[in-house]
Amino acid sequence: MRRWIESGSTFERDIGYARAVVDGEWIFVSGTTGFNYASMTISDDVTVQAEQCLNNIAAALAEADASFDDIVRVHYILPNAADFAPCWPVLRRWFGTVRPAATMFAAGLADPRMKIEIEVTARRRAAS
Secondary structure (H helix, E strand, C coil): EEEEEECCCCCCCCECCCCCEEEECEEEEEEEEEEECCCEEEECCCCHHHHHHHHHHHHHHHCCCCHHEEEEEEEEEEECHHHHHHHHHHHHHHCCCCCCCCEEEEEECCCCCCCCCEEEECCCCCCC
């Protein structure tokens, strides 16, 4: 059974996508930026944006009855590749014990205020 998870982001409404799609045991979280969706504000600091990305992803996963422990794949997209290393401590705190397969891309993002976008794929594990 497929279901959609919405975050309240105006981007989801305007572009026509869901924050996440749950399809059976799989959860596909869309590229998520550092916007605070409640206020639609974004920090100028890439590390603050990374933290907010991960908080937004955590909220989507929780709504899908999953957590960071279920993440198997992560993609990082940054317009400026030099901004990636400053984010490592934040990323290590969230992913250090999970250790998903990961790739970083340098590419333009939809809004020039966005300095990082993170996309994850998770697979819920059977209860033990």
